[in-house]
Amino acid sequence: MGNTAEVVADYVRAAGGRFVFAYPGDPIIELMEAMRAQDVEVVLAGREGTAVFMAEAQAMVTGLPGVCLSTLGPGSTSIVNGVAAATWDRVPLLAISGQIDAGREDVVTHQVVDHKLLFSPVTKWAGRIEPRSVDTVMRKALRLAVAERPGAVHLTGSAETFAAPAPDNAVTPPPLGGGAGGVRVHRTEGGPDPTAVLRAARRPVLLAGAGATRCGASDALIRLAERAVAPVVVSPMAKGVFPEDHPLFAGVLDMACNQVLWDFLAGSDLVVAAGFDPVELIRPWSLAVPVLHVDTTPNTDQVYPSDCEVVGDVSASIDWLADEWRGEPRWDERDVAAHRDRLRTAYYAGRVAGRLNPTDVIDVVRASAPAETVVTCDVGSHKLLVGQGWQARRPRSVLMSNGLSSMGFGLPGAIAAQMTLGEAPVVALIGDGGFTMAATELRLAVARQLRLAVVVFCDGSLNRIELKQRALGYPSTATRLHDIDLVALAGSMGCHGVRVSSAAGLEKAMAGLTGPSGPLLIEARIDPAQYEAQF
Known part of the structure; x- marks a missing residue:
């Protein structure tokens, strides 16, 4: 015993x-x-x-x-x-x-x-x-x-x-799979059939959330989107559940450029909420567009009304809707492309020529990192740009806290992800405020010789709150950070560090990600002016 x-x-x-x-x-x-x-x-x-x-x-x-x-x-x-x-x-x-x-x-x-x-x-x-x-x-x-x-x-x-001694019983772990079996339809009395609701829509949009990721619904989402020619918007924690290089990908809700996304959804005539969890909403739901609720749980939040619900495994439910689809393509892909162009223009608004902008950091790191890279993101102004601008191609490749949205997650999250995934490269994209909350965890990354790049957006500010103080006409109070030599700090823990203030310097630094093993800290001295234009 x-x-x-x-x-x-x-x-x-x-x-x-x-x-x-x-x-x-x-x-x-x-x-x-x-x-x-x-x-x-x-x-x-x-x-x-x-x-x-x-x-x-x-x-x-x-x-x-x-x-x-x-x-x-x-x-x-x-x-x-x-x-x-x-x-x-x-x-x-x-x-x-x-x-x-x-x-x-x-x-x-x-x-x-x-x-x-x-x-x-x-x-x-x-x-x-x-x-x-x-x-x-x-x-x-x-x-x-x-x-x-x-x-x-x-x-x-x-x-x-x-x-204390315990009974000598066999260890029998419970099922640990996600999702929920079967497909069950719930509707208001006399309400419509969900397949009929979808077929009646002229401009439906799929809104995929973390529940779709948990249920492994990527193939089902692609299948329904392509059959109906319907664009797909995702929530931040669902990034990658629909490949972001797909011509029907339409952006990430409630990150940077969120007004462009809300306007796009408002221009639809049906939102198919596939595993979408309102816990991720930053902006209150104000759409008058009908919603078809598809999730593992009923629409108990009632953040949006829905006359009928498809309750069960999200992948099976979306596959069922795809099987039942009849009709002509609903969108012209050129219209979706035009929307993405508007989104891209809004995303790059506020860039300062000759300076290292937050979007420059995201672009350079994404271009330099291998396709299979997993990225963790901390909380702050940079998260809103990472959430919109980092192109994810597969599920569970972008990790962030967006329900509680807790600062301090980025570095420890990256360390655990790299330990769990083994050889897969991992990049942490962190604001200087979030980094200071967990900076000493670099010691663990060094001790384990993790192939990890930690990119710190340094602007000396808790930017999200400072911008809101400024908008109210208040001075910056408790939102300015004391300058820290992060390269010296990294060196004190045996970690290689480099400071950059240009896109070219960052490209050179990122070349070290595919070099010798061990973590790399990049202190990216950014110009925060783009944040003000964005938010």
Whole structure:
């Protein structure tokens, strides 16, 4: 008979876990040892807050639950933001925190926080690990984390619990696939058939979201778009679910140039919301256009009304709509191309000749990086341009927090993505504000000799907020950043660094991405004037 920690580790390993990301403490020593014994590597992050972002990024690229560990008290409170990010980003995550033993939890105050109260508002479930029920708890936690819509689960266990013997049961992990089986149609009483709604539309637009990515709906989206000749708009966290070099690709909603996208949608006569999750909306939904809701879950958000819903696996649902399609092509591809030209013009608005503009950074990095590159993006003005301008060709190749939109994700996310993917090149595109939140994680990238490029957009500002202060006629208050020599900082951690202030300099620096192994930090000194023109 093994102990409880071994059962937990067995379930993590059976669920595909190769890494767990942690910052250790007394109550989880036994659990970490059990992970090590099961060939699940316990990766030491610089702090708990970056460990949970690493686990989230691992889940983003695999679709399986990422796992992070923390100790009690300040360890558990430090992961709350990342746990909330996974829930609002719809990413499966299992967070496990140590705790004092249950017999003393109600009477001891030192480092004791009520985890049930702390994590219930930001998770799908906050549970407790006990020896007699550990099998059931682990199955429930893993299944709930991946079930639609995915999110975080938090479990609490004490040192005594992890060391205690557990029943000798076979490890039987639950199904961990995403999506939802079958295709079910829900409509208002006497409402129309969804296939008839689609056939009646003259200018339908597909709006694909993260639910389409989770269900592997890329082929189905391409099939329906090409059969109907209907353009496809995607949400930021769904970038790549429809190839962005396809002639029917029409842009990314609520990133840069968002008015162009909203005008385009307003000019349609039907929006087919395929796995689109309103959690990503920055601007309130104000379209008067009818919506056909296609998702794994019913339209319970009611951000937009929909007279009929197709509920089930998004890929199967879109395939069914494609099978039932009848009629002539709905759009002329020249009209979609003209829209993309308008979008491109708006995207490059505000460029300053002779300076390194934010769009220059995106263009140079995209052109220099191999086609299979995975990019992570932090939060800030640069994210809105990356979200629109980085051309994604496959799902799960652009990782960002856009549900909670939490700063500090970009660097730890890139590290975990590179560790998980192995040889695939990874680039982190980060603002200087987001970088300072996680800069010391470069040490981990160096220690593991990760082939990682970290490109920092340096303008000395928390630009999004500073622009809003300026628009209100207020001075910049708490939005200016002290200058840091990032090249020297990188060097102090054994990381190669280079400073650039031109597109040519950046092209030269990016050549190092295909050179010797090890991370590369690029301090890109940008002119932020383009942000003001954009936003």
